[in-house]
Amino acid sequence: MIIPTLSLAAAADQEQEQLLTRLATFAPAIKLSVAQPADLLAPYVPMSAIARAWVSLATAADSSPEAVLALLDAGVDKAIVPFSTPDNVTALLRSIPAPDRLLVQFQDWLQVNPATLAALAGLVSGIVLPWTDNISAEQVGQVLALVRTQDKRNLLVLDSQATTPAQLATLVPLAHLGATVTVSAAAITFPSTTTSSTSSSSTSEEGIPASTLLTSLLTSDRPDGLFPTIVTDTHATPLGLVYSSAASLAEALRTGTGVYYSRSRSGLWYKGATSGATQQLVRIDADCDTDALRFIVHQHPPGFCHRDTHTCFGTGAAPGGIAGLARTLQARKVSAPEGSYTSRLFIDKDLLDAKLLEEAQELVDAGSASEVAQEAADVIYFVLAKATKAGVSLADIEAVLDARARKVTRRKGDAKPQYAAAIAAKRRTSSTTNGDAPAHAAPAAVPEVGLKMKHVDLATTPSDSPAYAALLQRPILNADKITKIVQPIIQAVREKGDAALVELTKKFDRVDLAGTSPVLLPPFAQHYNPSDLRADVRAAIDTAISNVETFHRAQLAEADLQVETMPGITCSRIVRPIERVGLYVPGGSAVLPSSTLMLGVPARVAGCSTIVIATPPRADGSVAPEVLYVADKVGAAQVVRAGGAQAVAAMAYGTESVLKVDKICGPGNQFVTAAKLVCATDTNAMVAIDMPAGPSEVLVIADADADPRYVAADLLSQAEHGPDSQVVLVAVNMSDAQVGAVEDQVRKQAELLPRVDIVKQCLPKSWVVRAPTLDAAIDFSNAYAPEHLILNLPDATALAVVDKITNAGSVFVGAYSPESCGDYASGTNHTLPTYGYARMYSGVNTGTFVKHITTQYLTKDGLEGLAQCVMTLAEVEGLDAHARAVAIRVGKFNV
Numbered sequence: 017m018i019i020p021t022l023s024l025a026a027a028a029d030q031e032q033e034q035l036l037t038r039l040a041t042f043a044p045a046i047k048l049s050v051a052q053p054a055d056l057l058a059p060y061v062p063m064s065a066i067a068r069a070w071v072s073l074a075t076a077a078d079s080s081p082e083a084v085l086a087l088l089d090a091g092v093d094k095a096i097v098p099f100s101t102p103d104n105v106t107a108l109l110r111s112i113p114a115p116d117r118l119l120v121q122f123q124d125w126l127q128v129n130p131a132t133l134a135a136l137a138g139l140v141s142g143i144v145l146p147w148t149d150n151i152s153a154e155q156v157g158q159v160l161a162l163v164r165t166q167d168k169r170n171l172l173v174l175d176s177q178a179t180t181p182a183q184l185a186t187l188v189p190l191a192h193l194g195a196t197v198t199v200s201a202a203a204i205t206f207p208s209t210t211t212s213s214t215s216s217s218s219t220s221e222e223g224i225p226a227s228t229l230l231t232s233l234l235t236s237d238r239p240d241g242l243f244p245t246i247v248t249d250t251h252a253t254p255l256g257l258v259y260s261s262a263a264s265l266a267e268a269l270r271t272g273t274g275v276y277y278s279r280s281r282s283g284l285w286y287k288g289a290t291s292g293a294t295q296q297l298v299r300i301d302a303d304c305d306t307d308a309l310r311f312i313v314h315q316h317p318p319g320f321c322h323r324d325t326h327t328c329f330g331t332g333a334a335p336g337g338i339a340g341l342a343r344t345l346q347a348r349k350v351s352a353p354e355g356s357y358t359s360r361l362f363i364d365k366d367l368l369d370a371k372l373l374e375e376a377q378e379l380v381d382a383g384s385a386s387e388v389a390q391e392a393a394d395v396i397y398f399v400l401a402k403a404t405k406a407g408v409s410l411a412d413i414e415a416v417l418d419a420r421a422r423k424v425t426r427r428k429g430d431a432k433p434q435y436a437a438a439i440a441a442k443r444r445t446s447s448t449t450n451g452d453a454p455a456h457a458a459p460a461a462v463p464e465v466g467l468k469m470k471h472v473d474l475a476t477t478p479s480d481s482p483a484y485a486a487l488l489q490r491p492i493l494n495a496d497k498i499t500k501i502v503q504p505i506i507q508a509v510r511e512k513g514d515a516a517l518v519e520l521t522k523k524f525d526r527v528d529l530a531g532t533s534p535v536l537l538p539p540f541a542q543h544y545n546p547s548d549l550r551a552d553v554r555a556a557i558d559t560a561i562s563n564v565e566t567f568h569r570a571q572l573a574e575a576d577l578q579v580e581t582m583p584g585i586t587c588s589r590i591v592r593p594i595e596r597v598g599l600y601v602p603g604g605s606a607v608l609p610s611s612t613l614m615l616g617v618p619a620r621v622a623g624c625s626t627i628v629i630a631t632p633p634r635a636d637g638s639v640a641p642e643v644l645y646v647a648d649k650v651g652a653a654q655v656v657r658a659g660g661a662q663a664v665a666a667m668a669y670g671t672e673s674v675l676k677v678d679k680i681c682g683p684g685n686q687f688v689t690a691a692k693l694v695c696a697t698d699t700n701a702m703v704a705i706d707m708p709a710g711p712s713e714v715l716v717i718a719d720a721d722a723d724p725r726y727v728a729a730d731l732l733s734q735a736e737h738g739p740d741s742q743v744v745l746v747a748v749n750m751s752d753a754q755v756g757a758v759e760d761q762v763r764k765q766a767e768l769l770p771r772v773d774i775v776k777q778c779l780p781k782s783w784v785v786r787a788p789t790l791d792a793a794i795d796f797s798n799a800y801a802p803e804h805l806i807l808n809l810p811d812a813t814a815l816a817v818v819d820k821i822t823n824a825g826s827v828f829v830g831a832y833s834p835e836s837c838g839d840y841a842s843g844t845n846h847t848l849p850t851y852g853y854a855r856m857y858s859g860v861n862t863g864t865f866v867k868h869i870t871t872q873y874l875t876k877d878g879l880e881g882l883a884q885c886v887m888t889l890a891e892v893e894g895l896d897a898h899a900r901a902v903a904i905r906v907g908k909f910n911v
């Protein structure tokens with residue numbers, strides 16, 4: 017080994033700090049001399065240098081055992097204690113139980129003899145000797161052999177303080193022998209290379225080039241003289257295999273970036289120079305037989321590989337886990353989506369600190385292994401959020417952990433009295449109760465984020481208890497509050513029309529439509545580039561439209577009816593389409609061509625003459641081609657580029673460019689639903705609505721036969737819709753382990769979802785409901801009235817259960833009927849009543865877009881047969897004119 021040596025200045029010194037940081041990128045160790053051991057703690061000594069420091073106390077004022085321990089506890093790799101007498105030094109060394117972290121420094125070669133070294137055996141890991149050029153290689157070999165008698169890894173450090181390449185050249189053979197030699201750190205230079213060949217770099221500056229230190233002990237086993245180089249990130253993930261030359265190493269060390277030798281271009285390769293995917297050099301290491309290298313780098317996006325992936329190996333995905341979370345948080349700190357939970361945490365310090373305390377408490381309370389894993393994950397999330405917010409990286413935390421691992425003295429680690437007392441009190445309480453929640457307790461307070469659902473057991477929650485009633489509630493915001501928010505929006509659209517639409521779209525969707533009409537007109541294909549709509553997407557939409565149309569056209573068959581109620585009296589009901597309908601297609605957090613077709617197809621099948629579609633525009637003001645494609649398919653008259661309450665108001669009242677409609681249909685968030693309800697009750701608007709279809713929800717009834725993977729996937733398919741969605745698992749007679757298996761799957765699958773942040777806000781508002789019997793599960797589901805009900809039960813059981821379902825928007829029967837099929841393409845409609853409105857509303861169907869008109873035809877005989885009945889009832893009500901309209905026809909009234 018060749019290592020730099022430096023006397024550490026006691027006072028802050030920026031130059032030394034920079035030098036130490038650079039040395040730490042390639043030197044296997046750095047020998048430091050200090051005046052005071054405490055100097056090492058000077059803030060300018062970077063952690064990367066401390067971890068590699070061999071600190072000599074030979075010139076220090078204090079070399080007591082306490083001073084040595086302080087150094088080792090500060091994280092230095094080795095402490096070098098001065099030799100005085102064998103007795104003194106062995107006494108000191110014995111008091112420090114870390115032989116592999118200690119070296120002894122002799123002033124003179126004459127002090128080194130077999131007896132002295134034998135006395136040090138087992139107490140140190142080597143010795144340091146001054147070196148001058150009158151010491152022969154033979155002498156070095158002899159001492160080395162002695163030093164290694166006890167342990168062949170023991171070190172002989174020759175302290176040369178060399179400052180020139182010539183001096184270095186005389187030391188290299190000694191290093192080849194196995195000695196560690198030092199050169200003066202002050203003499204190390206980082207010159208630029210003047211060649212791009214594979215040969216050694218030529219330099220114009222004085223001193224010892226850093227790359228020479230690195231390469232002088234390397235031996236390539238390749239004909240081209242290159243060194244195979246593995247590149248990894250700071251979490252040891254291999255990014256790729258490249259090659260280094262002496263010149264590329266010089267450039268890497270000079271620039272502190274990833275620079276390699278490109279065999280294809282026969283020259284230096286400054287990684288990222290053209291792609292922008294640059295690398296910050298963290299460290300270069302040689303392998304054990306000095307013919308290959310490892311570069312540890314901070315890889316900047318999009319990644320190392322030419323495929324724009326993090327690594328060239330495997331799928332190229334960056335590692336997940338804690339490192340992945342740290343990376344995500346870092347990215348969120350730079351550009352967190354506004355309104356996302358993580359950005360709230362970064363802004364709201366109190367929230368973050370409160371969550372940290374809350375999650376730590378929940379981890380303390382966690383019982384089962386699965387609970388501990390969940391809670392530990394929550395704690396880690398908030399810890400990393402706190403660190404990221406403070407500008408502390410995972411690597412910084414790991415460096416502290418590594419430094420602590422190097423501590424020699426151990427703290428007792430007792431808890432502070434107030435915490436110890438709190439835990440003791442908790443233990444006492446739990447040992448005096450059976451630990452069960454009281455049967456009538458309200459559902460427990462829950463965290464707002466995480467991948468854990470709340471739990472409740474119907475066996476201990478009677479159906480007439482407040483806790484049971486609470487379970488039927490949805491996580492909706494205060495309806496009055498939302499109504500107060502949407503009222504002025506509606507008013508603004510009524511008063512200012514298009515101008516308000518443009519203004520509110522800018523405010524809520526951050527899209528500037530100024531200077532353009534908020535309305536797109538057909539053919540809608542003119543508003544997108546055909547190549548932006550993939551052929552497979554077009555085909556999938558066509559299949560979905562075909563199935564939805566088949567099912568909804570079949571619903572027309574029962575439309576007209578005609579009945580003879582008495583001889584000569586024929587009553588009919590005829591169906592007429594609602595002429596002008598407005599379809600709201602949500603778009604705040606997802607593009608929903610499926611909602612467009614679920615609304616547009618029945619409207620077209622019903623025969624509505626004017627179909628207006630409204631949806632929030634994308635950031636550039638455009639509407640997704642998939643939505644426009646469906647708009648053409650269903651023959652829409654307009655696509656309004658607006659969302660939320662303003663879009664609903666525009667369709668309800670009309671504006672200069674938006675057509676007024678007779679009925680507004682479609683789902684949306686709480687603002688959309690509230691606006692629909694407000695408009696429907698305003699007679700000035702004269703508009704109807706389909707139903708309150710708000711945030712998506714699913715209830716899965718599953719038993720022990722259900723595959724936990726399927727159950728979890730179904731729950732997540734709705735949890736990803738929005739933070740206000742709710743998912744419920746009703747677990748029929750499942751064991752703890754079976755419920756745990758579903759929860760494990762939920763967690764695992766959720767972590768893989770791009771919308772995991774949304775899922776994390778939904779799951780803590782969701783429930784695992786343990787049901788002792790299938791009947792209890794069905795009763796609960798009927799009371800909850802879910803938008804979607806999945807019966808993940810054996811087929812025959814599931815089919816029989818359908819007969820007992822009294823309230824649900826849509827039912828998915830058996831293990832192979834995931835809700836996703838109904839969401840997109842099987843044929844049923846996905847616009848369904850939520851919030852429990854499935855008790856009294858149907859989902860969207862062909863009937864949603866029609867109204868019924870009744871007719872009657874009475875013959876003269878028919879009227880005579882009914883006349884007395886009508887006249888009697890009219891008389892009872894005192895409505896004589898009613899009675900006479902009949903009497904005058906049957907000859908019982910004349911004027």
Ligand SMILES: NC(=O)c1ccc[n+]([C@@H]2O[C@H](COP(=O)([O-])OP(=O)(O)OC[C@H]3O[C@@H](n4cnc5c(N)ncnc54)[C@H](O)[C@@H]3O)[C@@H](O)[C@H]2O)c1
Binds near residue numbers: 685
């Ligand atoms: N029940 C169903 O059939 C069904 C189907 C699909 C989607 N959904 C639900 O639709 C919803 C879609 O919600 P979304 O937000 O993604 O899209 P969205 O289109 O319903 O709402 C987006 C609009 O909300 C308005 N808005 C946002 N924040 C506001 C604020 N603070 N004040 C006033 N207005 C505000 C904006 O105008 C924005 O354009 C989800 O809850 C999803 O679960 C339901």
Ligand SMILES: N[C@H](CO)Cc1c[nH]c[nH+]1
Binds near residue numbers: 611713848
């Ligand atoms: N699940 C939603 C109805 O609640 C509909 C939907 C749209 N896209 C996917 N799913």
